[in-house]
Each structure stands twice: as structure tokens, then as C-alpha cells.
Amino acid sequence: xxxxxxxxxRSILKPSPIPDDILxxxxxxxxxxxxxQAAKAxxxxxxxxxxxxxxxxxxxxxxxxxxxxxxxxxxxxxxxxAKNSLDRNYLSMAEATGNAKILPLHVVxxxxxxxxxGFRVICNQINEQGTVVAKKxxxxxxxxxxxxxxxxxELLLRAKYNGKLRRLNNNVGMHWGTNGDAIGIVxxxxxxxxxxxxxxxxxxxxFDNPISPLVIEQIPxxxxxxxxxxxLGQGLTLPEGxxxxxxxxxxxxxxxxxxxxxxxxxxxxYLSTYQKLxxxxxxxxxxxxxxxxxxxxxxxxxxxxxxxxxxxxxxxxNLFVVDGAFIPGSTACANPSLTIAALAERCMDNFxxxxxxxxxxxxxxxxxx
Numbered sequence: 001x002x003x004x005x006x007x008x009x010r011s012i013l014k015p016s017p018i019p020d021d022i023l024x025x026x027x028x029x030x031x032x033x034x035x036x037q038a039a040k041a042x043x044x045x046x047x048x049x050x051x052x053x054x055x056x057x058x059x060x061x062x063x064x065x066x067x068x069x070x071x072x073x074x075x076x077x078x079x080x081x082a083k084n085s086l087d088r089n090y091l092s093m094a095e096a097t098g099n100a101k102i103l104p105l106h107v108v109x110x111x112x113x114x115x116x117x118g119f120r121v122i123c124n125q126i127n128e129q130g131t132v133v134a135k136k137x138x139x140x141x142x143x144x145x146x147x148x149x150x151x152x153x154e155l156l157l158r159a160k161y162n163g164k165l166r167r168l169n170n171n172v173g174m175h176w177g178t179n180g181d182a183i184g185i186v187x188x189x190x191x192x193x194x195x196x197x198x199x200x201x202x203x204x205x206x207f208d209n210p211i212s213p214l215v216i217e218q219i220p221x222x223x224x225x226x227x228x229x230x231x232l233g234q235g236l237t238l239p240e241g242x243x244x245x246x247x248x249x250x251x252x253x254x255x256x257x258x259x260x261x262x263x264x265x266x267x268x269x270y271l272s273t274y275q276k277l278x279x280x281x282x283x284x285x286x287x288x289x290x291x292x293x294x295x296x297x298x299x300x301x302x303x304x305x306x307x308x309x310x311x312x313x314x315x316x317x318n319l320f321v322v323d324g325a326f327i328p329g330s331t332a333c334a335n336p337s338l339t340i341a342a343l344a345e346r347c348m349d350n351f352x353x354x355x356x357x358x359x360x361x362x363x364x365x366x367x368x369x
Contacts, residue, residue, distance in 0.1 A: 005342035010049075012089050013341070017047035018201040019054050025061055027070040028197040030229040033188065034218035038204050040280040043273070045204045048217070051084035052199070072220030074198040075295075083199075106136065111143065111155050112164030117318055119143040142351075144320045145301075146344075149176065150243070152325040153300030154252045156313075157245040167315030171305035173243040176256065177329020178294035179336060180214070180235030180266055183221075184274065187228050188283040194224035200232065204273070207333070211269035212236055215333045232295070235266040239299050239329030258291040267291065296336050301325040311347040322347055 023031060038045035052069065059065040060080050068080040077083065094100035103125075110122040118141050125134040145152040156172050159165040200217040207213040214235040221230035240263075241256030257263070270289055278284055301321045303309055311326055313319040322344040324336055331339045 001339070001342045001346065005345045006338060008345055009338055009341040012093075013051045013084055013338075015049035015051050015084075016054065017049055018052075022054060022057055022061070023047075023201070025070075026193060026196070027061070028201065029191065029193040030220070031197055031201050031218050033192055033229060034202055034204075034231075037186075037188075037277050037281045037283065038202075041276045043204050043206055043276060045202060048201055048203050050199055050201065052078075053082050053084060056080055056082040069198050070196060072195045072198045072222065074200075074220055075222075108147065108155065110162075110164065111145075111159050113166075113316070114139055117141060119319065142318045142320070144322050145325070146323045149297040149300050149324040150252070150254075152321055152323055153243050156301055156306075156321075157243065157252055158250065161245045161247065165316065165319075169306065169314060171302070173245070173252070173300055175239035175302040175305060175328040176241035176243055176254070176297070176299035177237045177239040178241070178256070178291070179296035179298055179330050180233065180237035180333070181291070181294040181296055182233040182235070182267070182270055183290040183293055184216075184231040184233065184270070184285055185224070185228055186231060186274075186277070186283050186285060188281065189227060191226055192229045194226070194229040195220055195222055205333070206269075206273045209269050209273055211272055212266055213333055214266070214269050214273060216270070216273060233270050233289070234296070234333050234335070235269060235330075236332060237266060237330045238262045239302070241299070241329075243300050263291060296324070296331075298324045298327045298331070298336060299329050302328040310350045311343065320347060320351070 018028070022028065035045050056065055057069050060067050060070045060082065065080040068078040069082045073079070091102055095102055105126050105128070106123045107126060108121055108123045112120045114120050118139055121138045121140065121143065123136050124132045125136055127133050145155065147155060153173055156165065156168060160168040160172055198220040200219045202218055204216045206215070212235055214233055216231050216233045219230050219232045224230060240260050241254065243252045243254055246253045267289060274285055301307060301313070303326055307313055307321050307326055311320045311322055313321060324340050326343060327336060327339065
């Protein structure tokens, strides 16, 4: 990963740190406050490499693009086009080959095996209001699942318990975790502009924390009052959670204990780091850390349990999981997106290099209005 696939992904996503001229605008006051506080506490802080086109952020600041990154709309996407999201790289690159077609507003509801070696994918085509306008079915020889930890795991669990993928083992849904995510609120005196700027542009790496290594990022957050700013921590959580199929709702239920021994350990580690920050800056945490919200869910179809090391699902040589469901619970104090993409690249290299895989595609679509 480190020699081949991380560099390849970086060459496509083109991450870079926030330029100083943008950092020193009013929109990133909370980020500058965060950096200053870390320096006073002798904690290692640095700019994050993130997938953002900073020239578009400059256009936002100058009123030439719709304000999005600068007003903290990180959780809702960036409508200015500042974020180098998949539609601007991998998906557009795939479409440009002429061998791929992107179908937006298609919600997959079921997957099932088709004998002898294929799959059927059933989905609802919806409009922008969420109304189903058509039901569609696709059949394919090879199927790659990339619906995220929750989405992919739910599709697999539904197929397993409805008899559509009978050879799935009992590890599906297991080994789920939050990547150690913990949201905190820091109080200080003075202005902070806590709802502005984004995405997360700076990080504290407290790998020498005596309880457990961790990182803390400053993030914009809606509805926060002046004199505060929000943070997101990521630590070494264990994959202690699980997703199970609920036949009554035809969906999944999540079971995860934020009070497990390991999660209590991570909580103490975070409090230790926050105490260092607060002691030197006269700040405080306004509430208990929120461990019940994760923006980096991982697991459910993990390596060694549901999949082999090349992301192929055990029992199904033509079925692959290429998203965060493959990773058991944590990417070790880091945003998992780079690792997920690198693993997917590695999977595809292995797939294409195996001579028994045909390069042509047999995708057949049927539609029921």
C-alpha cells in the first residue's frame, strides 16, 4: 500500500494543505485558534492534506462561487465544486473510457446469485424528491459492492437471510467499529467563527498519549455559539460492534457499546489530551465527548472473516467488497478514505491481472414501470 497504492490514489485525488492566504481569512479563525492552542500545549499539530481545489475556495471568498467550504457545509457536500469528490476523478475517469455508465438516483435494494456464475441487482430509480419512478434489474458476471460499511453490510445480510446468497458465512455483520470517532466542543473567550471554514484543515497527533494514541481535528459545525469550536477525535477502537438483519423492517440493527472497556480507555485518552490543551489556554470542554456519532463507520464484511485479502467474498469468487465494510473497525488514528481507496486499487489490480477474468462485460438491464 505504502509504495504503490497510497501514491497512486494521491496522484488522482490530489490532496494538498490549506494555503496560508486562505487560512488567515476570517472564515478559518477557528482553525487558527486550534493551531495556536496546540502550540501552547507543545502538541504536534500540522495542516492536513485534503482533497480540495483551493482556487475554488478563493473564488468562494471573492464571491465568484456559491459559499460552501467557507461556510462549513462539509457534511452536506460542497456545491461550489471545491471538493475533489469521486464525480470529479474516479467516476468521470471511468465514464471517459466509454466502458462505464453512471446511473444516479438508482437505489439498490437487493442482490442475489444467478446460476451458474453471476448476480442479479435489483434497484429503485427515484426522482430528486425520493419518489420511485421505475424498478430496474441488472444481471452481471462480476459484482463489486461499494455502498459503504452500513449499505454494503445491509445488502449482504439481507441476501444471506433471504436465501439469495446462501454461501455467505456467519461473520457477515460482525467486527464493526467507529474508527474511534469522538466529537468534542471546546469553550474559550473571544470570537471563533465556529460554523465557518472547512473541511477539517488541521490535526493534532498525540501518538505519545500515555493511555492510547489519538488524533484530534478541528471541524466546522452548524449552530455552535461564538466562543466555541468543534473537534473530531479518531483513535484505536476495537471492532466490537455488529449489524444484524431485522426481518420485520427488512433492514439492519446496529449493536455497539460506547461503554466497553476499550471505548472507556479511548475516552480517557481524549480527556488527557484535552486537559493539556485546556491547561495552557484557559479553555474547557462544554460537554462530555460524543462517542455515539461516527462519520467513519467501518466493518461488517471484513478481511479474513467475510473476504480474503484481495476483497473477494468467501464462497463467491466473482463478488467483491471494495469499501469500508472490509476494514475491521479502525484505520489507526486516521481518516479511512485513503486506505479504502488504496485497498480498492489493489483489489482491481489483482482482478485485472488474473487471466481467468474476462475483460468484456455481460450486463443486461430490464425495467418494470
